[in-house]
Amino acid sequence: MPRCELDHLVFAASSLEAGVDYLEEVLGLSVPAGGKHPLMGTHNCLMQIGNGAFLEIIAIDTDAPAPARPRWFNLDDAGVQARIAERPRLHTWVVRTDDIADAVAASPISPGQIEEGRRGDRVWNITIPEDGTMAEDGLFPTLIEWPDFAGPASGMADLGCRLEALKIFHRDPERLTAALSAIGAEHLAEVGQSNETKPQELAAVFGSPKGKVVLS
Numbered sequence: 001m002p003r004c005e006l007d008h009l010v011f012a013a014s015s016l017e018a019g020v021d022y023l024e025e026v027l028g029l030s031v032p033a034g035g036k037h038p039l040m041g042t043h044n045c046l047m048q049i050g051n052g053a054f055l056e057i058i059a060i061d062t063d064a065p066a067p068a069r070p071r072w073f074n075l076d077d078a079g080v081q082a083r084i085a086e087r088p089r090l091h092t093w094v095v096r097t098d099d100i101a102d103a104v105a106a107s108p109i110s111p112g113q114i115e116e117g118r119r120g121d122r123v124w125n126i127t128i129p130e131d132g133t134m135a136e137d138g139l140f141p142t143l144i145e146w147p148d149f150a151g152p153a154s155g156m157a158d159l160g161c162r163l164e165a166l167k168i169f170h171r172d173p174e175r176l177t178a179a180l181s182a183i184g185a186e187h188l189a190e191v192g193q194s195n196e197t198k199p200q201e202l203a204a205v206f207g208s209p210k211g212k213v214v215l216s
Helices: 016-027 078-086 100-106 173-182
Strands: 004-012 033-037 042-050 053-060 089-097 113-119 122-128 142-145 162-170 190-193 201-208 211-215
Touching (some): 004 016, 016 042, 016 201, 078 089, 089 100, 100 122, 173 190
Antiparallel strands (some): 004 089, 042 053, 042 162, 201 211
């Protein structure tokens, strides 16, 4: 079975400025700039969140040409854009693996095709559905493989924010748990039942300069 660990959390915003301002208000820190993704027409801001993982604020880069294909993380979807215009949101999660081909083959939920990602001189392999959507609306993780399994988090700003728990509320938690188990990722998140009062969502509990904070 492939080795899997949490790589990063994707926090989507209508603009990087909106995402940075929101997290500064709720977490008490300012996430520094990352870089651009020319193939996808997006850009990001980045910070460590402990245990080799990081948080990525991502937004459409309005100064970049629109890609010839749908952007990743379903960012072209009108419904997604409407939701993140209300406020930035924890959008999905990314799991790193030491064998992305084996992980995709083992997964009963398709995470998409394996493609090469690039930002500056950094290159990786990542799963992206052709239509730009996310598996299980982002509750099943995107898969990523770095040349160095440890990934890039250690080179990012450490602002004293630590992920304490990742929680998923899903309409069929047994099916989602089985799919995570198939790729060796069941230990990375707590999976519970969604209901009328707790809709399907991804939630992350952080220790931050402002104390314990839940982002969803």
